[in-house]
Amino acid sequence: MTPNGAIVFGLVVVAGAMLARDAGLAMLAVVCIAFGAVEIQSRTLRALTWSAGIVAPLAAFMAVVWIGIVGRAPDEIAAGVTGSRTAAMAHVLTVSGRLFLVALVVQLVISRFAHLTPLQFIRSIAAPVTVKKLTVLTLSLIDTILQAVDRARTALIAAGVVTPGFSMRNIGHGFILIQTVWLSVITIATGRLKDKWPAENTLARLDHALSSPSVPLGCADLIWIGLAAVASAVAVAVR
DSSP, rough: OOHHHHHHHHHHHHHHHHOOOHOOOOOOOHHHHHHHHHHHHHHHHHHHHHHHHHHHHHHHIIIIIIIIEEEEEHHHHHHTTTOHHHHHHHHHHHHHHHHHHHHHHHHHHHHHHTTHHHHHHHHHSSSSSHHHHHHHHHHHHHHHHHHHHHHHHHHHHHSSSSSSSSSSHHHTTTTHHHHHHHHHHHHHHHHIIIIHHHHTTTHHHHHTTTOOOOOOHHHHHHHHHHHHHHHHHHHHHHH
C-alpha cells in the first residue's frame, strides 16, 4: 500500500465514522481490523490497545456526566423531552466509538509506514511542494515544544519555583510553568526562523528533498479504499 492510498483510506473511514452510529460503527471497525490484520499483522493488537487507552478516560468522564449526572442525551435536551439514561448511554457509546475509530485508523496508518521517516512519507504523498514544506516545518516544531517543556521545567526546579514530583507548590505555580513553556517555545521558534533555518538554507533544501513525484495508487490502495467507501456508505444508510 502507498502513503497516498493509506491517507485516502483513513479519510474515508473518518468521514464514515462521523456520520455512522451503532452497527455502522461496528462495520467500520471490522474493516479497520481487517486492514490491520493484512497490512500490519501482529501490530494490530497494539494499535487496538493504544486506541482504547486513548479513548477510555474520555469515555469514563462522559459516562459520569451524561449517564450519571444529566441522565439524558443531548438531542433529548434540545428537544425538551424527558429522556432516559439508556439514550444517554447510547450517546456516550456513539461518541466514544467514533473517537476510537479515528484513533485506530490513524494508528494503523502510522504503523503501516513505521519503516519510513516522516520526510520520506511526506515526500511520497500527492500534494504541492509548499504544503509538504509546511507539514515538515510544522512537525519539526513538535520537537521544539518538547525541548521548551524540558528547559522550562529544569529552570523552574533549579530556581525552586516547582518541584520534580507532585506537590502543592506545583499546583500553585502551575501557571508560571505554562507561561515559561510558552515563552521558551516562542524563543526557540523565533531563533529557528531568523537564524537556524536561513543559515542552513532549510527552505531551499526542502524544495529539493520534497520535489520527487508522488507514488501513484496501486491495486491494494484501490481495494482498501473501495472497502472503506462501501462500509461507510452502508454505515450511514443503516444509521
